[in-house]
Amino acid sequence: MKTSTPVREIAVIPPQIELRPTKNGYIGIFARYDFKKGTDIYSHTFRAVPEDAEIILVTPLGEVPIDIKVHTVRRADGMRDYFGFDSFMNHSCDANTISMMYPGDAEKMRYYTHAAKDIAAGDEITCNYLLFDWDCDGHSFDCLCGASGCFGHIGGFTDLSFDRQLAFADGLDDPTFKRFVAGARDQLNKTKLPDSVIRRMAALGL
Numbered sequence: 001m002k003t004s005t006p007v008r009e010i011a012v013i014p015p016q017i018e019l020r021p022t023k024n025g026y027i028g029i030f031a032r033y034d035f036k037k038g039t040d041i042y043s044h045t046f047r048a049v050p051e052d053a054e055i056i057l058v059t060p061l062g063e064v065p066i067d068i069k070v071h072t073v074r075r076a077d078g079m080r081d082y083f084g085f086d087s088f089m090n091h092s093c094d095a096n097t098i099s100m101m102y103p104g105d106a107e108k109m110r111y112y113t114h115a116a117k118d119i120a121a122g123d124e125i126t127c128n129y130l131l132f133d134w135d136c137d138g139h140s141f142d143c144l145c146g147a148s149g150c151f152g153h154i155g156g157f158t159d160l161s162f163d164r165q166l167a168f169a170d171g172l173d174d175p176t177f178k179r180f181v182a183g184a185r186d187q188l189n190k191t192k193l194p195d196s197v198i199r200r201m202a203a204l205g206l
């Protein structure tokens with residue numbers, strides 16, 4: 001019998017952003033200021049939690065029980081990466097942010113949400129799940145983002161063709177990049193790779 005008590009934690013939300021309901025009735029993250037393409041909007045840390053973790057996040061919109069399968073990302077070791085308030089960032093195939101990790105960040109489990117295009121105050125901040133979520137375990141879905149390059153079914157990076165994976169490689173976070181290289185080694189050996197991919201493989205010792 002399970003006797004654990006849910007962990008209740010307060011969402012610490014950077015002043016650059018706010019949580020608001022989206023027009024679809026979900027919670028989303030919205031910019032409170034203008035941000036120029038190429039700038040970092042905020043930094044945040046994440047942590048690994050077990051699949052049966054019970055977390056209640058106290059937010060300005062009320063107390064939200066976190067659905068672990070929906071709001072976390074399954075890692076290679078079976079644990080789930082949990083992102084606090086950032087769990088509410090919605091997907092877009094034409095996302096306006098990417099997640100950046102700078103040297104030293106990996107050990108601190110810290111990332112920066114970086115503007116991939118100009119963002120205006122009031123815009124919803126989105127990311128492309130395919131760049132960091134290997135298989136979208138527990139939350140694959142059919143995308144309705146309406147972008148011209150919409151991927152349609154979002155089943156994680158592993159669901160893409162090799163050519164599309166390679167085209168995406170520069171935007172991947174390190175753990176996803178490493179899994180990509182490990183799983184596609186034969187195809188990578190047979191393919192003329194962009195210099196950026198070769199440099200990154202060398203930098204990561206792959």
Ligand SMILES: [Zn+2]
Nearest residue numbers: 093143145150
């Ligand atoms: Zn889409």
